Amino acid sequence: MPARIVYATFPSVAEAEAMARTLVEARLVACANILPEMVSIYRWEGQIERGTEAVMMLKTTSERAAEVVEAVRAAHPYDVPAIVVLPLEGGLPAYLAWIAGEVTAS
Structure with a gap:
């Protein structure tokens, strides 16, 4: 089963x-990596903004990626959160199998 990374x-x-924690407990993702601080520069409502954010990379299967996106969106405090799905092109087969084994089918 192909793996995906959901970036948010x-x-x-x-x-x-x-x-x-919610996503791992629900078995929607196998793992979440959180990078504690990045600086974001962006335009919002006509103004250039600067903010600090935490980056999260969620490992899941292609089958569950849309559910992960929806779960993150539903709980997210931003009006328009940054949530994108990235395909994985290869990788260590044992790691990809671990992701598939930890994420349960819907």
Whole structure:
């Protein structure tokens, strides 16, 4: 089963960790990596903004990726959160099998 990474940003590490724990407990993702701080420069409502965010990379299967996106969106504090799905082109077969084994089918 092909694997996917769902990339999302959160306003804080605490919010990212809470979302990650929920998704792992629900077996929607096998693993979440959280990078604690990045600087984002972006245009929002006509203004250039600067903020710090936590980056989260969620490992899941292609079958469950849309559910992960929806779960993150539903719980996210931003009006328009950064959530994208990235395909994985290869990788260590044992690791990819572990992801598939940890993520349960819907």
